[in-house]
Amino acid sequence: MGERIIELRDIKKSYGQVYALGGVNLSVDRGEVVGLIGDNGAGKSTLIKILSGVVKPTSGEILVRDKPVTGWSAARSRDAGIETVFQDRALAVQQTIVRNIFMGRELTSFMGWLKVDKEIEEASRLMREIGFTSKVFTPHSIVGQLSGGERQGVAIARAIYKQAELIILDEPTTALSLTETAKVFHFVRQVRASGRSILFIGHNIHHVFDIADRFVVLDRGKVALATDRNEVKSAEDLINFMEDVAHPGGLPGLHEDAEQGAQ
Amino acid sequence: MSKAMEPDLQTPLGTASGKVAKGPAKEWSHPSNHWLRGFVLDNRASLGTLAVFIVMMAVFMIANPTVFTTWYLYSSVLTTLPVALFVVVPLVFVVTCGEIDLSFPATMGFASWVFALVVQAGYDPFIGIAAALLTGTLLGFLVGSLVVYGGLSSLIATLGMNFLLRGLIQIINEGRSTALTGLADSSAYKIFSSQVWGIPVQVFWAIAFVVFSALLYNRHRFGAQVKVVGDNPDSARQMGIDVKWVRVKVFVFVGIGAAIAGTFSVMINFTWWPTAGDGYLLPVLASVFVGGTPTWGGIGTVVGGAIGAVTVSFIQTGVVAAGLSGFYVQFFNGLIIILSLLGHKWNQARYR
Numbered sequence: 001m002g003e004r005i006i007e008l009r010d011i012k013k014s015y016g017q018v019y020a021l022g023g024v025n026l027s028v029d030r031g032e033v034v035g036l037i038g039d040n041g042a043g044k045s046t047l048i049k050i051l052s053g054v055v056k057p058t059s060g061e062i063l064v065r066d067k068p069v070t071g072w073s074a075a076r077s078r079d080a081g082i083e084t085v086f087q088d089r090a091l092a093v094q095q096t097i098v099r100n101i102f103m104g105r106e107l108t109s110f111m112g113w114l115k116v117d118k119e120i121e122e123a124s125r126l127m128r129e130i131g132f133t134s135k136v137f138t139p140h141s142i143v144g145q146l147s148g149g150e151r152q153g154v155a156i157a158r159a160i161y162k163q164a165e166l167i168i169l170d171e172p173t174t175a176l177s178l179t180e181t182a183k184v185f186h187f188v189r190q191v192r193a194s195g196r197s198i199l200f201i202g203h204n205i206h207h208v209f210d211i212a213d214r215f216v217v218l219d220r221g222k223v224a225l226a227t228d229r230n231e232v233k234s235a236e237d238l239i240n241f242m243e244d245v246a247h248p249g250g251l252p253g254l255h256e257d258a259e260q261g262a263q
Numbered sequence: 264m265s266k267a268m269e270p271d272l273q274t275p276l277g278t279a280s281g282k283v284a285k286g287p288a289k290e291w292s293h294p295s296n297h298w299l300r301g302f303v304l305d306n307r308a309s310l311g312t313l314a315v316f317i318v319m320m321a322v323f324m325i326a327n328p329t330v331f332t333t334w335y336l337y338s339s340v341l342t343t344l345p346v347a348l349f350v351v352v353p354l355v356f357v358v359t360c361g362e363i364d365l366s367f368p369a370t371m372g373f374a375s376w377v378f379a380l381v382v383q384a385g386y387d388p389f390i391g392i393a394a395a396l397l398t399g400t401l402l403g404f405l406v407g408s409l410v411v412y413g414g415l416s417s418l419i420a421t422l423g424m425n426f427l428l429r430g431l432i433q434i435i436n437e438g439r440s441t442a443l444t445g446l447a448d449s450s451a452y453k454i455f456s457s458q459v460w461g462i463p464v465q466v467f468w469a470i471a472f473v474v475f476s477a478l479l480y481n482r483h484r485f486g487a488q489v490k491v492v493g494d495n496p497d498s499a500r501q502m503g504i505d506v507k508w509v510r511v512k513v514f515v516f517v518g519i520g521a522a523i524a525g526t527f528s529v530m531i532n533f534t535w536w537p538t539a540g541d542g543y544l545l546p547v548l549a550s551v552f553v554g555g556t557p558t559w560g561g562i563g564t565v566v567g568g569a570i571g572a573v574t575v576s577f578i579q580t581g582v583v584a585a586g587l588s589g590f591y592v593q594f595f596n597g598l599i600i601i602l603s604l605l606g607h608k609w610n611q612a613r614y615r
Contacts, residue, residue, distance in 0.1 A: 090498050090501065093495070104488075
């Protein structure tokens with residue numbers, strides 16, 4: 001694999017007496033898609049917040065391109081090329097695709113007048129880069145007219161425009177239909193092909209299994225499993241593993257059934 | 264629904280336009296992407312307002328053709344209309360930003376009071392105008408800071424500021440007006456308030472202001488950020504926009520517009536009254552919404568607001584000139600507002 005973009009070593013985060021994360025190791029290399037899976041309360045959102053610098057870890061080490069970083073913050077995270085795309089909340093839906101991509105970073109000439117043609121050109125290039133080509137929509141289309149998957153595309157394009165090396169997608173396929181999920185996958189593969197990395201967080205193990213090169217399963221603030229795609233044969237394997245982790249003795253009912261089956 | 268229309272739009276005009284297939288955006292182009300169709304869709308709110316205005320004028324003209332073909336009628340409307348335009352346009356920015364400003368009548372009165380004081384003290388009216396603009400800017404900043412940094416509801420806070428500032432003017436002046444008879448000889452008057460080819464010159468200043476503001480709204484970072492902040496402030500904040508400062512700036516813009524409007528109204532009348540600006544509150548608000556700017560923020564139209572102001576100022580003159588008694592004015596005001604709102608609701612999709 002390529003360059004190591006970010007590495008977390010033994011990250012702990014406690015809120016008072018409660019441990020949200022109890023010593024997590026996680027790394028993302030250039031050009032790979034890492035799938036982060038875990039139940040509600042496993043610590044996924046705390047981990048994302050630490051990566052994006054919004055929350056500071058209680059202890060642990062953060063390395064950017066193999067160099068330890070002190071004073072980790074949201075600004076440091078942005079400088080390291082990490083962008084988080086939150087489901088649905090990130091876009092201004094009454095504005096055009098162009099205005100969303102350049103939100104807060106408008107391309108201007110003297111006195112703040114917009115370079116409209118340049119923005120359209122850039123937007124077209126970005127959308128082409130992530131494979132968002134359409135005969136129905138133009139850069140002038142209102143985001144509210146787009147489907148859920150296409151909106152994710154706009155958010156991803158915006159993250160790329162912000163020079164992101166690692167894009168964190170927080171539950172990008174939740175509440176999307178199959179065809180919409182396929183669109184998001186298409187964007188994600190294009191981003192990987194362009195040499196950028198993605199941390200894909202999902203509830204739906206099938207979705208994460210289809211897209212990720214590597215899986216990290218979080219459980220109660222710890223990494224329960226970190227494995228390569230080649231080592232996992234099917235999504236069912238992952239699901240079984242997660243059930244084992246969640247219920248170490250097996251679910252009472254299931255366990256009995258299995259024993260009876262064996263006899 | 265668009266499928267049936269595409270061939271008609273594409274064949275006769277498509278080749279002539281040349282704008283469609285231009286540039287790197289090739290894979291985006293679509294038959295419905297014709298410039299005329301795009302123009303209509305992009306400007307449907309202001310075009311709808313224009314349609315309302317044309318229908319209204321047609322009704323008036325049919326009711327009384329002789330009066331509505333005389334220039335005098337238009338000349339009288341054109342004298343007062345520019346004053347309204349200078350506040351309607353900044354208010355479109357405020358409403359787009361998801362706020363409202365009801366304090367502009369008092370700002371008009373206050374800034375024009377400063378203008379009157381400076382002129383009365385014997386200074387050149389240009390200095391008076393500069394002083395009025397400065398006053399308007401400061402009052403706008405004060406109102407904006409109160410709303411934004413004080414975290415107050417703009418509806419209530421600006422209403423309060425309107426009463427407060429007007430009260431201050433009344434307390435100090437005790438109802439006395441200020442006559443500025445020497446104003447007519449000044450060069451400032453010739454530039455800002457005389458007539459060119461029989462047209463009040465402030466019309467040209469107002470048109471220039473509307474054009475500049477429309478560019479500011481559609482082609483400038485300020486307009487882009489105002490729209491984004493009104494649309495989704497959380498997202499704007501995440502993307503590094505100083506949401507609070509953008510909000511303050513729209514109130515400052517209203518303050519500046521109100522100062523210009525107040526100064527113009529004093530120059531037209533040669534007199535400053537302590538009530539200057541009061542009569543503009545409701546017609547100006549009505550103009551913004553008749554113009555097609557919705558109440559929920561994020562979108563709006565400057566040109567639509569301007570046409571809305573023209574519509575509203577013609578209702579009063581038109582109803583009386585059409586031969587109806589003055590008692591009909593309010594009824595028609597209300598009718599036009601309600602019909603416009605229904606039209607815009609049908610015309611605009613609201614995205615969530």
